[in-house]
Amino acid sequence: MASVALTHLDPASRAAARGWSDLTIRNMFIIPTLAFLIVFNIFPLIYSLGYSFTNFAANRSEPWQFVGLQNYRELLSDDHIWSNFVTTAKYVIVSVTGQMIVGFGLALLLNRSFPMKGLITTLLLLPMMMSAAVVGLFWQLLYSPSWGPINYVFGLGDFAWLSNPDSALYAVAITDIWMWSPFVMLLSLAGLSAVPQHLYEAAAIDRAGWWYTFTRITLPLVSPILLIALIFRTMEAFKTFDIAYTMTTQPTAELIAIRLYKQAFQQWDTGKSCALAYIVLIMVLAITNLYVKYLNKVKER
Amino acid sequence: MRKLVTSVLAGIGLTLAYGTSVHAQDKELTIFWAEWDPANYLQELVNDYMAETGVKVTVQTTPWPDFQTKAFTEFNAHGDAYDLVVGDSQWLGAGSTQGHYVDLTDFFNQHKLTDVMAPATIKYYAEYPGGSGKYWAIPLEGDAIGWSYRKDWFEDPKEKEAFKAKYGYDLDVPKTYAQLRDIAEFFHRPDQKRYGVAIYTDNSYDAMAMGVESAIFSYGGDLGDYASYKVDGITNSKQAAAGLEMYKDLYKFTPPGWGKTFFVEDNQAITGGLAAMSMNFFAFFPPLVNKATNPYADVTGFFANPGGPDGKRFAALGGQGVSVVSYSKNKDEAMKFLEWFIKDDTQKKWAELGGYTCSQAVLKSEAFQKATPYNKAFYDTMFMVKDFWATPEYAEVLDQLNQNIYPFVVGGKGTAQEALDKTAADWKATFTKYNRYK
Numbered sequence: 215m216a217s218v219a220l221t222h223l224d225p226a227s228r229a230a231a232r233g234w235s236d237l238t239i240r241n242m243f244i245i246p247t248l249a250f251l252i253v254f255n256i257f258p259l260i261y262s263l264g265y266s267f268t269n270f271a272a273n274r275s276e277p278w279q280f281v282g283l284q285n286y287r288e289l290l291s292d293d294h295i296w297s298n299f300v301t302t303a304k305y306v307i308v309s310v311t312g313q314m315i316v317g318f319g320l321a322l323l324l325n326r327s328f329p330m331k332g333l334i335t336t337l338l339l340l341p342m343m344m345s346a347a348v349v350g351l352f353w354q355l356l357y358s359p360s361w362g363p364i365n366y367v368f369g370l371g372d373f374a375w376l377s378n379p380d381s382a383l384y385a386v387a388i389t390d391i392w393m394w395s396p397f398v399m400l401l402s403l404a405g406l407s408a409v410p411q412h413l414y415e416a417a418a419i420d421r422a423g424w425w426y427t428f429t430r431i432t433l434p435l436v437s438p439i440l441l442i443a444l445i446f447r448t449m450e451a452f453k454t455f456d457i458a459y460t461m462t463t464q465p466t467a468e469l470i471a472i473r474l475y476k477q478a479f480q481q482w483d484t485g486k487s488c489a490l491a492y493i494v495l496i497m498v499l500a501i502t503n504l505y506v507k508y509l510n511k512v513k514e515r
Numbered sequence: 516m517r518k519l520v521t522s523v524l525a526g527i528g529l530t531l532a533y534g535t536s537v538h539a540q541d542k543e544l545t546i547f548w549a550e551w552d553p554a555n556y557l558q559e560l561v562n563d564y565m566a567e568t569g570v571k572v573t574v575q576t577t578p579w580p581d582f583q584t585k586a587f588t589e590f591n592a593h594g595d596a597y598d599l600v601v602g603d604s605q606w607l608g609a610g611s612t613q614g615h616y617v618d619l620t621d622f623f624n625q626h627k628l629t630d631v632m633a634p635a636t637i638k639y640y641a642e643y644p645g646g647s648g649k650y651w652a653i654p655l656e657g658d659a660i661g662w663s664y665r666k667d668w669f670e671d672p673k674e675k676e677a678f679k680a681k682y683g684y685d686l687d688v689p690k691t692y693a694q695l696r697d698i699a700e701f702f703h704r705p706d707q708k709r710y711g712v713a714i715y716t717d718n719s720y721d722a723m724a725m726g727v728e729s730a731i732f733s734y735g736g737d738l739g740d741y742a743s744y745k746v747d748g749i750t751n752s753k754q755a756a757a758g759l760e761m762y763k764d765l766y767k768f769t770p771p772g773w774g775k776t777f778f779v780e781d782n783q784a785i786t787g788g789l790a791a792m793s794m795n796f797f798a799f800f801p802p803l804v805n806k807a808t809n810p811y812a813d814v815t816g817f818f819a820n821p822g823g824p825d826g827k828r829f830a831a832l833g834g835q836g837v838s839v840v841s842y843s844k845n846k847d848e849a850m851k852f853l854e855w856f857i858k859d860d861t862q863k864k865w866a867e868l869g870g871y872t873c874s875q876a877v878l879k880s881e882a883f884q885k886a887t888p889y890n891k892a893f894y895d896t897m898f899m900v901k902d903f904w905a906t907p908e909y910a911e912v913l914d915q916l917n918q919n920i921y922p923f924v925v926g927g928k929g930t931a932q933e934a935l936d937k938t939a940a941d942w943k944a945t946f947t948k949y950n951r952y953k
Contacts, residue, residue, distance in 0.1 A: 272591045274907075275614050294918065359771035360708075360789070372705060377716075377774025379926035463718045463775045465922055479584050481911040482591070 266488035273482040285489035295473065295490070299497075302470045305387055305458075306451040312391035313447055317398025318440065324399070325406040339400065341393045350460030353389040357461075382464035389457055394450070398443045405439035406432070441509040445502055452498050470494055542570040542848055546837070547586060547597040550576040553656050553798050556868040557601075563864065564855055570848060579777075580719065583910075590615040590840070598843040599852070601655055601835045605721070607643040608907040610838060616651040617839035617846060619853075623650040626857055633657065636873035639902040640836030645741055652836025653853055654873035656798065659896040660729045660820055660830045661889065662695075663785050663803050664688070664792040667814035668702060677701075688818045692733060692761050695792065695821050699768035702791035711768030713784030713793035715777055716925055718917035722777040724903060725831040726794055727762050727920055729820050732829035732901045734758030739942065741904065744951040746942045751935035758823065759931040763924045774925045785815055796833040797893045801869055804888055817889035819896045832900040834871065873897075908949050915941040 266285055270278035289295050324335055341349065356362050357375040365373055375385040409432060417427045455471035474494065478487035546561070548554045554576045561572035575597070577585050583603070589596050590613070602610060610616040619641075623629070628650075629637055636654035643651055668674060669686055678686035682697050689695035699711030715726035728738060736755025739746040749755075766773070770789050773780070778799045784790035786802070786809045802808040803815050822828035837856070839849045855861055862874035866883050871893065877883050884891045904912050919938045922928040946952060 273587055273609060273613055354775075357772070372771035374772035374774060377772050377925055379922065379928070382774075459719075461775075463716075463917075463921065464926070465718075465918060466926070476914055479588070481908075481914060482587065483911070 262488040263492065265485050266492050268485045270485040271482050272484045278485065281485070285486045286493070289486065289490055289493060295470075297465075298468055298470045298473045301383060301466065301468060302452060305383055305390075305454065305467075305469055306448060308384060309387040309390040309394075309451045309454075310444065310447045312387065313395045313398050314440070314444060316391055316395040317443070318402045318436075320395065320399040321402030321406055324403060335403075339396045342396045344393070346393070346456035347460050349389060349393050350457040353385075353392075353457075354461050357385055376462040376464070379464050379466040382462045382467040386454075386458045386461050386467055389461065390451065390454065393457070394447060398440075398447065401439050401443040402436060405436035409435045437512050438509060441505060441512060445505045445509070448501060448505065449498055452494070452501070542568075542845070544570060544572045544598045544845055544848055544852055545596065546572060546574045546599045546601060547589075548574055548576055548601040548835070549579045549582040551579070551798065552801055553870055554601075556865070556870045557655075559868050560861070560865055560870065561852075563861075564852060567855075568851075570852070572852065583720070590842070593842045595840070595842045595844050597840050598845045598849045599837050600840055601837045602652070603721075603835055604639045604832060605903050605905045605909040605913070607640075607651055607836075607905045608909060611643045611649070611651045612907050614841055615838075617841050617849075619650045619653065619839065620648065622850065622853065623653075626854075628653065628857065631857065631875065632873045633875050633878055633897055635832065635897055635900045636834070636836075639832050639900070639905070640834060640873070643905055645905075652838040653857060654834075655837040655856075655870075656834045657871040657873045657878075657893070657897055658796050658798045658834030659832050659893070659900045660725060660794060661797045661800070661892050661896055662792055662794055662818050662820065663800060663889075664816050664818065665785070665790075665811065665814060666816040667811075668791050669698075669816070674701075688816070689792075689821045691821050692730060692758075692823055696761065696764055696768075698791060699765055703768040705771070708789070710770040710784070710790045711792070712765050713769055713773065713776065713781045713790040714762070714765055715781065715794060716766065716769075716773055716921075717775050717777040718921040719775075721903065721913055723921060723924070724913055724916050725796075725833065727759060727916075727924070728901070728903060729794075729829065729831040730762045730823075731755045731758035732831070733820065733823035733827055734761065735823055735825055735827050737901075738904060739939075741906075744906075744946045746939045746946070750939040750942060751932065753932075754823075756931040756935055759920060759923070759935060763927075763931065766924050785809065785811065797889060797896070798833065798871060800887075800889045815888075817892045819892045820899070829899050829901050830896045832902040834873075906946075906949075906951070908945060911945055912942055915945065 265278075267280060267282060268278040269281050269285075320338060324331065324338075344352075354376065356364050359365055359372045359374045364375070365371060373381075375381050413431050413435075414427065417431060422430075453471055454469055455475060458467055458469050459472055459475070461467075470490075471494075474487055474490050477483050477490060546557070548557065554574050558574040561574065565571050583606070586597075586600055586602060586606075587609070590610070602616075607616075611618075623641065628641075632641075632654045636657050637650075638645065640654040641650045641652045643649060669688070675686045678698075678701050681701065684694075686698065686701075689698055695712070701711070702709060703711035715722040717723060731738070731754075734754045734757045736752050736758050737749050738755075739749050769776075770784060778795055781793045781795045782799055782802060784793045788811060800817065804812050806812045809815060820828065820830035837853070839846055839853070843849055856865075859874070859876065862872045862877050866872040866874075866877045866886070872878065872883075878894055878897065884894050903909065906912065916938050919934045919941065923931060923934040
């Protein structure tokens, strides 16, 4: 009878009736989460920070030695690493700019009523649901100079997108734009749908033009959510590995994540690769902080 | 009473027999290798071992790009997932010095394997350091760079006439790299979707390095002195630069977009009717003689790597030896398996199934050399092979070579001499870092 009576109570009261306090319930969820975070995130983070000051190599049985800042010094004075950073910066700029333009453009087009809007929106979302490695292989075929449809459609003949050192990086960036523009589109659509309609009606009464409405109403109100999309995509683009790794071996498209992988799992230079991972982490944090500061300013307006 | 005793004894006998059988079935060995045809042949071969001994042997495979990473991740974790590994020849240094492989020197000497296996396979698949008489693997799959070509294109009278008119000698299987280059140029007809040659260009592991070193060795160059780690004047010698220059020259006659190619693409160049000649490891040739996978199977021929300007003739070594993993819990059982594997009958069966035996007797036999259209070329090649560095830091050294030669060959940046000068400098710095100069 008691259990039947309990079902009529709200969850907190039911828990209280069973003798669980709010604190107990909170702890039931928080303690496992904290434990998970500490074991799988914080502990490896601190452990790898320690390794970054050693000459530890995971494939050697000799004991490691403390080398201080040597790994960081060597990495920051290595031309190859700087060239990887420059390549990554180029890639992030091209890829994220492309995604923002295409994604926001698509959102503007979809933010109006037309037949089969739902189906078209769903189809546009498909690329980002695919595995990055599969997308890489798929686009490798699309770019093929022998049988790929891209050269055929654009009349580019035998142009070798991925073998050409000058175009390989951009070919990978185009693929990333195709894959992740829908993500920007989705966030932008959410932002656009939140803009109060009465503002557009007031602008229409005042006979404001499209450009004026766009720059004075749409863009300012959507910009906080666009900045969030920008933060996510910049962080992700900075870490890109799979698409670039599967598509080309051009050194001009060797992103910092690929260099990190080679250092850690092909050369087993564990200490140095930990140091490189920290340099990348610091850079991503610095860029993200800049964005967040700007985002706060935009929100305050 | 007698019935009772008989029944009890029979019961005990059955139980013992059943128990023994279950015990044998319980024994299991796992061999780790890359995912390719020879691994399937090996699985077929070891099924015989299971039939003979009751020990189940599984050949576990992983795609080539993951092979090294997966194997070394397991080694570094001192994992016992694999009892034996068919590791790449360049792993020998890392596998032996870092304690991943069991020392097989006694086994090697006891079975006089230096007399049984082909000399090159012992030198490159088994011994580390070179010349030390310490052995860490049993040569399992011999392999090296070879070539396939379109016999029908080569034998077409019109083509022969046109070739002779242009180059002044008969169109035939190339004896030198210079001839190979001429033939590649002759058949390179992009307007007809026909191309001269398919070579390795992928620089993510050892594909391009293997292709390039085949040319460098044949041009009289070397990658360095593997005993003293001397690289200055060897890695960047004029002969080495000439070999690299030739490889870049060949790249001009490859199909378009040939900048990330390895064994799959080079076989496709033949099966797709794209190229006149294609470089590949011999172990990847079986699909080229199979009509189901190659519509041009009847008109596909094979030849060994051509020579350089001074008549020197070498080919990059592929292939692998099988090593016992030192973290295995079944080391004794693994050693028993190796004893079975080196038997003459087993080696013969291995070759019949399609594996490239390293047994001298089988290799020299007429039956082996006539078994496939490419076995004779393979036999010739196995006596002129050279390998990459097997030093424990080979992965770093390989990456540095890739970083320097790829932009020259595929990107057209700089010169061959500059690429090799930079490689020599990088390697010297790496060997200094690992205290190789003592």
